[in-house]
Amino acid sequence: MDKLSIKAPVNSLTSAKMQIKSGANEIYLSYISDKIKNLSFSGRGKTSINKVQTQMNYTDFCKIIELAHHNNVKVELAANVPMSGDSPGGGHEFQNEYIEYIREAITAGIDGIIVGDLGNLILLNKVDISTHITASTFFGVQNLFHVLQLEKLNVDKVCLPHHFTFEEMKAICDKTSMDIEVFAHFGCSFIESTCSLYHHASEKIDFGVPCRANFKIDGDDTCENILDMGEDCALCKLPEIIESGVKSIKMIGRELDYKLSSTITYVYSYAIQELTKGKNIHFILNELKNKIDFSFWDKSFCSIKRCKYNDFSYYI
Numbered sequence: 001m002d003k004l005s006i007k008a009p010v011n012s013l014t015s016a017k018m019q020i021k022s023g024a025n026e027i028y029l030s031y032i033s034d035k036i037k038n039l040s041f042s043g044r045g046k047t048s049i050n051k052v053q054t055q056m057n058y059t060d061f062c063k064i065i066e067l068a069h070h071n072n073v074k075v076e077l078a079a080n081v082p083m084s085g086d087s088p089g090g091g092h093e094f095q096n097e098y099i100e101y102i103r104e105a106i107t108a109g110i111d112g113i114i115v116g117d118l119g120n121l122i123l124l125n126k127v128d129i130s131t132h133i134t135a136s137t138f139f140g141v142q143n144l145f146h147v148l149q150l151e152k153l154n155v156d157k158v159c160l161p162h163h164f165t166f167e168e169m170k171a172i173c174d175k176t177s178m179d180i181e182v183f184a185h186f187g188c189s190f191i192e193s194t195c196s197l198y199h200h201a202s203e204k205i206d207f208g209v210p211c212r213a214n215f216k217i218d219g220d221d222t223c224e225n226i227l228d229m230g231e232d233c234a235l236c237k238l239p240e241i242i243e244s245g246v247k248s249i250k251m252i253g254r255e256l257d258y259k260l261s262s263t264i265t266y267v268y269s270y271a272i273q274e275l276t277k278g279k280n281i282h283f284i285l286n287e288l289k290n291k292i293d294f295s296f297w298d299k300s301f302c303s304i305k306r307c308k309y310n311d312f313s314y315y316i
Helices: 013-022 058-069 091-107 118-128 144-152 166-174 235-244 258-275 281-291 295-302
Strands: 005-008 024-031 073-081 112-115 130-136 155-161 179-185 248-251
Touching: 005 013, 005 155, 005 258, 013 024, 013 258, 013 295, 024 058, 058 073, 058 091, 073 091, 091 118, 091 281, 112 118, 118 130, 144 166, 166 179, 166 235, 179 258, 235 281, 248 258, 258 281
Parallel strands: 005 024, 005 248, 024 073, 073 112, 112 130, 130 155, 155 179, 179 248
Antiparallel strands: none
């Protein structure tokens, strides 16, 4: 069984140390740029709504890259701001600053960048930015044709939205030379970039998470969760993900406390390690219960069936 790579979020030097120790093979992060007041070139606020710093200064950014490379861990820059159009008045200041943000990261030794917008991707090709490029899930990839078009634009890896079945993942992996990535923990329930409910971007105003909220339905006094597809955890589906040919799994959580996000990384890392030894996933889950306090995992995900890749019928 092939080894599956884990890409984990990092928001500080401390979190980088914890994620690497917990088994991350890749990390992704962004550094603070003074060019944008509230948001950033990574599409996130500089401080999350729960007061967690989502980015670090450039000095720590460079230290994290050095630390990661010392431990044979790859580093990707989150440069997935949804757009970099012309500035008011028709100037190109925003585009130029976006390119400068990426070039400074390349100078620091970054291994690749995550891009989330077609215009930005075309811009990078135009100015001849030559580094490993991952197409973010914001591209909302629908099928193999879409993947192959991104390949023509010099994309090296594609992160698929959550709606793909394992058969579809395998069909894409078999017909492209690019690496394919999927989400393993947390993330959007829908086909990214299509619902128009952008949230958790760490704005100063807390919009909440509308797709996980309860709503009153016309003619009914009860509140129902009508938008949430209940997708948080893919731990039990790791064997199917590996068999599909997917190269890496991505964890969400730059806005989370590093202790929580690194624990999530550890759980997946341990499971993948034991799967490569031929162990059954359910046997591995029982082993994990003896290694960590698994009650929070069971309460938050298992007992309420917040499982990824479990039922694809609701996407039809």
